[in-house]
Amino acid sequence: MAKLTLDELRQKRAEAQKGIYLREGEFRGKIIVHMGTCGIAAGARSIVAAFLEELEHSGMKDIQVTTSGCAGLCSKEPMATVEMRNSPPVKYGELTPEKARKIFKDHVVGGAAAAEYALGIGSERGA
Amino acid sequence: MPARRIELMLCTGTGCVAGGALRIKEALEAELARHGLPDEVSVVPTGCNGFCGQGPLLVVLPDQIFYGWLKTDDIPFLVQEHFLKGRPVQRLMFMPPEKKERIPLLGDIPFFKKQMLLVLRNKGVIDPEKIEDYIARDGYVALEKVLTTLTPFDVIEEITRSGLRGRGGAGFPTGVKWKVCRSEKKIPKYIIGNCDEGDPGAYMDRSLLESDPHSLVEGITIAAYAIGASQGFVYVRTEYPLAIQRLRGAIIQANEYGLLGERILGSNFSFNLEIREGSGAFVCGEETSLIHSIEGGSPEPRQRPPFPAQVGLWGCPTVINNVETLANVPQIISRGADWFAGIGTETSKGTKIFSLVGKINNTGLIEVPMGITLREIINDIGGGIPGGKQLKAVQTGGPSGGCIPNSHIDLPIDYESLKEVGSMMGSGGMIVMDEDTCMVDVSKFFVQFTNDESCGKCSACRDGSDALLEVLTRITEGEGREGDVEFLEELGAAVKDASMCGLGTTLPNPVLTTIRYFRDEYDAHIKEKRCPAKVCKSLTAYWIDPKLCQACLICMRECPGQSIYGEKNIIHVIDQGKCTKCGVCFDVCPPNFDAVKKLSGVPVPSVERGIKVERKKRGKPEQEQVHA
């Protein structure tokens, strides 16, 4: 390893910050993939992988990909919920990795819900 | 680095490793691999999380879920449920004492809530063996700032203005020390980081090195720049192998990156850092003694002045700072002296790390702002005393400190207030004692410690501690005499006055404070031959209450000296002549019988042998309530 100059150190820092963004705790949005047994059977694992891949390409540091249990609508699995700050959560169903990528681009990056895949907008808890 | 959705921050501090954290790590990795999750979920070994009483422990990020008391058997279930299916596992979460509901989130656990993390801001958030993690958390920003925009005098001025004082115990203003050294003409100059943390029950410095070694490396480099040193040492006690290993790794990485060594970050400043190990001598924590130890001389203190800042290592001006002090430095530089001075009290600025241990529910390492009260620390952070017992005293400052009684629980913690009540800040051990702790025994313990560790150079400390110990031992053995307490007070004052270094001048503190606040316990030992806490062996007897004994044979079987008489259905009786007072019977007697009693200050009632036990159902004594 060559010795760093000031600029190289700053560059290194910017790079390293990408690696630990999960720990900083400030998120603009959250993608929840429902991973009950039904979800996993329907292929939710590949959906998670697709979201993570997109996230990595985008270089965004304030989006969290997480999983939760069964959402209750097993026939529409795999499902995911996208919650962006200051806008109601959107549930998407019958996902494929391709759909997931599009949702990421439209909704997470673009800010507009990908209406063609959306099952519903807003939470069932009435929030 | 591929994006992940979960990071598992697994504590690998010494405490958790001793509790099996490395086995947990293997199990986690194996289980994650089995589910094909390693790309999405990563395990990050961190330094000490602080909540040592819950170890081995794990924090799940970004959800901030805290799991404690992990066992390898729990791991498959945990991985399947939480990390695969996203359902956090209730039963592994933190259960507060005497409350029914578990607390899932780290931030909601009272132990973490009241803390303020400055020095330990990276604990549990970075992998201490990766310099990238530290750099990402704004590591080496302060060093950048110092090398590009500040002169050494600016740095000293900034540290002076921040009000930072030595965290090793005495609280000497750090800026002043640096200034004295800087103004010395002689070169070379040296900087030493003191991590010879000898106080029993204190492990802040170890934890700091284990969780965030780079903060020390950065701090000591800035200090070296300020005083004009090009060589530094960190003196670590040999009992801390993991801390040494992590610090060594950090120094190697920093050298590779050019953050240590020749012409740091392309500037004209060069600095070389080395580790020196101690070999188990408490007195080496004293600065002049530490210098002698590094030089390879006899590790005894010498008379000051001249202070090490003037004449130190190899006769050259040397600054010795505690490692916690040095770890504060990068924060002060990058966030400013005013920010730092805004935290704490009038005279004591910033935060202090304490190890909160002893008879307390939440054992662990805490960082709190100066000026917090003992009540907040013990009740809120510590979660109170186990078993609903009463707080008797808090011992701070290790063998040099004193015992603060229950009545001072609202004392705000800073250098001055602690001194006022006869104790001291010390390195930060905070040992909680409940009603089952004998204060005479505790002061004997500390004098035994200092007596053992006294280097023997000056007679006040060497012979004075001998004499103190002799009288204290006599008192705990029931041979105390009228006038002993006055003698202890007089001798204590003399040892304080006449000793040369900090070890001797502070060694009477535990004795003097316990006399000051717990005189009645001394009197009970001396006049009534009674140990109120029932700790002192010679004054305590074990006795089986014939009305409670269920003749279950357990104590008989366990008694190592075969000094319990009894048989099936016949009440057990301890032969007082044979009993060695090891206390095994007391430990093993089933809690619902609670038949073995400790007696002190009263004659042991004699119990006839061969009394038949009264009970309704045989074989299942634990379901009975013989004595309502």
Next chain:
Amino acid sequence: MPSETKQNGRVGAALVVGGGIGGMQAALDLAGGGIKVYLADSKASIGGVMAQLDKTFPTNDCAMCTMAPRLVEIGRHKDIEILTLSDVERIEGRPGNFTVTISRRPRFVDESKCTGCGTCVANCPTQTRVQPVEVPAAEIEPSLRVKVANIIARHKNRQGPLMPILQEVNAALNYFPEAVLKYISQETGYPFTHVYRIATFYSAFSVVPRGKYVINVCMGTTCYVRGSERLMDRFAETLKIRPEETTPDMLVTLKGVRCIGCCGLAPAVMVGDSVYGRLTVKEVAGIAKKYAGGNNHGKVNAG
């Protein structure tokens, strides 16, 4: 040096051996009572240990302030004769009337003429040099010599090499045989007394062999208030050795140590890399047996 006047079989002179503060006071008291006193000391001057002290315990008095008046008084007292550089060879006779033979070593200075100006001290060419003593070469086993020589070679050129050398040797051999310390002294140039002093100062070092396993019972404050002393007693009882001792078969050494920093696991015991936490007295025998192996020749049974 017999005295002359006999009275009832007793003679009127006394010999005080040792010219420290006690001897000086005794001489003054005797002389004050009218008795001729010989004050003998093996050193070149009287004064003893106190003359080397700064302050004295417990009153913190200045040592010289206590001594100086007595020194002057003795020097001027007509009935006190100081015999320095003197050794008592023989005492004959009975209490009250005896003859003492004293041999005096030469001072090479005519005491009757010397004014104590000190010029000779300042101008002595070998002033503070210690006269070389023939030290025989350290006898050390060849295999051990290689080991230790390697360690010394690694550290010899550092500043302050002694501690790192001793630490590595201690780690490699588990203790310091005397021959090894002598060898280190010979190779590093530190006097043997100094090396020995360092080797016996630190608790991590030992000059006696230690057992294969060292059972470290933590005696830190937290462990202590949680009952580690009772664990120690039980270990001692089970292993039939006292703390700091080793079993005769060299398997187990029992040791009380300072805080091992596992306060969350108090009371704790550390053996090698294994830590046993939250122990009770009941579990001690099992652990002790695991390492001591009872009578089954080191076989390890689970605790």
